[in-house]
Amino acid sequence: MSRSILTGTTALPRAHTARSALRWRADLYALLALALLGIGSMLLAYQRATVMRLDVGTSYAAPYLNDFFKPEQNDQFDYAYSGAESEIRLPGIGAGVHTLLLRVSGWRPEQPEPALLQVYEGQRLLGSFHLADQTQVAPETYRLALHTTSGNALLRLTTSTFTPSAADQRPLGVLVDWVELHSHGVAPEAGQLLHVLLIGLLAYTLARQLGARPLVAFAIALVAVVGVAWLLADQRLWWTIFTRRLWGLLLGICLAVPLLERALPWLWRVGGVAFSARQTRWLIGILAVAAVWKIGGVLYPQIIVYDQRYHVPRTEMVLAGDFLKLLVPSDVTALSVTVGFEGGHLPYSPLWYLLAAPWGLFGGDLGIASNALNGVVDVSRSILIAYLALRLFENPLAALWAAGVYHLFEMPYYLISWGNWPTQLGLWGGLFFICVIAATAERASDRRTLALLGLGALVAIGTYTVMGVIAFAMVAMMAAFEWLRRTPFGAQRGWALLLALLIGEAIAFGLYHIWYVPVIWAETVPALVRRVTEPTPEMHGEPRPAFFEMIKISWDYTLNHMSWPAMLLIPVGGYLAFRQAKRGRLIMLAWLAALVVFSIVDAAIVAMIFKHIFFTLPLFALFLGVLFAALWHSPRLAARLVPVGVCLYLASFVAERWWFYIMEKRHSP
Known part of the structure; x- marks a missing residue:
């Protein structure tokens, strides 16, 4: 750093100021050009017949x-x-x-x-x-x-x-x-013009936040603006109802980026993993793209979310002061023919409705808010998946691949369009519990470790009971695997995991599970016994398929929603994952064991409605992340093209299905 003899100032601050001015000037020129091209695109779009x-x-x-x-x-x-x-x-x-x-x-x-x-x-x-x-x-x-x-x-x-008739009044x-x-030859509506310009501005801002240079950010924003203008020219009525929500979503993502830039490094530090600022920015980029794609899709007004009609009234019960009705056995908690039972109840966590209710206090649309929250919960699972990859494999590239490839699985889109919002929250809770187990993998049973594990267990069982049961079964099997190691650490670790389950359930029992004890003994247990012992069990009022036929149904569903390339590569990635794991092999083993056990439960006892498969998707993403990272490190171009080609195929597969879920599924005629 040199000091000027004439002015007494240093050259470095002046150079820094000049570079900053150049950046601002580049951004200003890019935004002006974007505004002019956006206005021109809209004028052309509305001139078209x-x-x-x-x-x-x-x-x-x-x-x-x-x-x-x-x-x-x-x-x-x-x-x-x-x-x-x-x-x-x-x-x-x-x-x-x-x-x-x-x-x-x-x-x-x-x-x-x-x-x-x-x-x-x-x-x-x-x-x-x-x-x-x-x-x-x-x-x-x-x-x-x-x-x-x-x-x-x-x-x-x-x-x-x-009135058509006496019977129809x-x-x-x-x-x-x-x-x-x-x-033909009309002028753009002022509101739509403003919405499109805001889409361009926010797309540019988001790209710059994620580290893109002005020219690259300009290209991204221009594609967004011209793309929306083209959609308005081609199918105007289908898209004028969405532009406001789209820029609102982009604004929300832009506001979330600086929060994530502060929160994620803290998470890596507390969780004991290494992830550079550049790699964290790549992860935030993955989250941003996934949010636009998933949350944008579920916010599109044409989508019909099936279970919304059931869950919104329950949120309204919270707003109406009837919260206690969600804590006790009712028609909400009844086990129906959907799962192959004719009676009984299971504790049903009201946590989702408590999280969604505040939107209604401010006059917000509970359907829109809940669908957006559902998308946020699903997208945020990439953070937990990335953390697991860092913790288990100490491989940042595998973490990025795994976080990204999760959003190329079709099953989460099916779940989002289905709208079983508590299940989504339960999947997040179960994955959080697994992350806590991975974070404490080297610690046996000190008080802090036990408190963290107990918190993880409470989150798992308190978000959604069915997903909590799957997570608890997985952790119980992991405790058994620890004991089978016949080492002092394994014994202590096994007892710590078991105590964590007891702590989590004890707290949940005191909060709301206690109300279900009488009805479980009086109705649920007898219904389960009847289901297991009856010679010709029924499902949906018809004879239940045989054991192996149910297994085939689950396999066909998984294959239909995952595609052959993913199904073929997941075992290869699993093999590499077990070889490369620095820690947590028992986590992966127990995770796979839970899939096997609940596949048997699904085939022989009670229909899981594919929840056990949803539960295992992050593990599949980890397997593919490890495989793709290994291929990407290969010096051979052909090997590096494999993950790119597979991801492009999965992206096209997901795009076609997501369009189907939004624009065709449940629509009439």
Whole structure:
């Protein structure tokens, strides 16, 4: 560092200031160019001629409709009835003149007067007409001019109502088949333009946070902006409902990055592992991409999350002050035909509903908030997987591969779309317990170790009971394996693990398990005995498949949701993992043993609904992470191309399935 004779200042701070100014200037130029290209892309997108059809009789129309009756269908088409006043929301269609086509039917049996349908855009009347022959169900197409200056349209359909029959007293309006909008040469809606520019800004910010240079960050953000503009040009109505949520998600990720940059080094330090700042940034990048992909998918308004209809009302029970009903045996805790039981109860943790309830206190949509939280829980498992790889193998590259490849498994996407949110939390709790065991692998039974293990056991059993039972069984088998080593440390370690299970269950018992003791003895145990001893057990009201047939069902499910490449490489990775492990071989052995044991339980006693397979996915990710790291270190290009090729294949496989879960599964027709 040199000191100037004339000014008395040093050269280094001046050089640092110059470099900082250059960086800010590069960012400013990149953002200005991004804004100009974003505006240009949106102008071109809205100039393009496009036809947007909304099939009112399908579940795809649900985000756009208000006060319509449930969809119906006949032999020719599907439809939905309006009420006396119903609304069709057309957001972000663009400012200008559009051609609106309405395909409706005025069918009204035994009604003296035909239906008078009036169509408004806001408070402005677009058209008023008597519908065609009311004795025919076949709809007719009506054409209207729709001029909007705001770029949004809210259509109001008003009509007189009728009741179809004495048995059906619904006040029906008109039968609506579809709504079609023809647009050309319109201006972008201001809100959509702002949303797209925010997407670009936040994508650029996120890329810069993750260490990308301005030019690379600009390219990433430009792809995002142009991609969204292209989607708006091609299928405008499908994407105008999502842009606000997308930039909101990106904002949340941008806010989370600096928190992770502070929290993760602390976690590595406390957990006794080495992970450089650069490697940590790569892990945060994996988390960010996974969050956009998974949380973005589950936030898309078209997705139908199956179990949401069951879990949201339970969260509302917490908000309504009925929390105690979730702590005691009820229909929530009943073991039904779903698992092959005809009776009995099992303790059901209310923790998920306590975590989700605060969103409702501030008026948030519990469905959206819970789905986002579900995605966060799943994405964050990569942190625990990376920690396990670091702890067991002391291999940072394997940690990164394992953390990334977990998100290329299709099963988590199935679980996210299924919406069994407590199961997701239980999977996280079980993995946390395993991480605590790995963190204390060299310590036998001192008080601090026992307290940590007891905390891990409580988290496992307190998040979701079924997943806790699997985790407890795994740890019990690990304790047995420790005793079989016949060493003083193994004996102490085995007793420490067993005591941890007792501590965790004792606390859970005092909190809420105690309420289930009478019903377990009176109903659950007899139901289990009947299930084991009955000559022809039933499942879903039909004879239960034989043992090996159930095994085949689980295998087919796993193969269908994992793909052949992953299934073939996992055993190879497992072999390498056992060879390269610095510690924790008994953890992996007990983990695999739990999969075998609960596969037998699933085939012979009670349906696990694939929960034992979900539980084992992080182990599979570790196996592939070790294998891919070994191949990546190979001097041969062909070997290094294997993990790249497999990941690209798995990514395409996951993308196709994720699209199916979002846009097709559970939709009608």
